[in-house]
Amino acid sequence: MKKLIIASVFLFAFQLNTKCQDAPKGTEKIEIKTSAVCGMCKERLEKEIGFAKGVKKATLNKDTKVITIYYNPKKTNTESLKQKIAQTGYDADEVKADEKAHYKLPDCCKKGVEIHD
Ligand SMILES: [Cu+2]
16 A cells, blocks of 8 residues: 555656656757857847757757757757757857857857847
């Protein structure tokens, strides 16, 4: 009997846990630190990454520079996502921004610029 109670508590906790997760079904979540500094960066990255293969959703927090990506692990992986961010001109964790792409960004979006609106 005791085992049954423990089992049902676990089951309940598990259900609660899955309910709280905001990741769409079949996707995984990753947070990547970028070098984004403003709303334009946010728009650019969310557009580029949001439409990348296997990506369900991409949201950038400008204040923390962290982009949260929900992706289908069968279609893409964290390495290609980081590469994609780098190709857009931004750092992605340990992956450095592609120099050419970074050079093409407007001055207000370049690295070393302080976070602004
Ligand atoms: Cu910018």
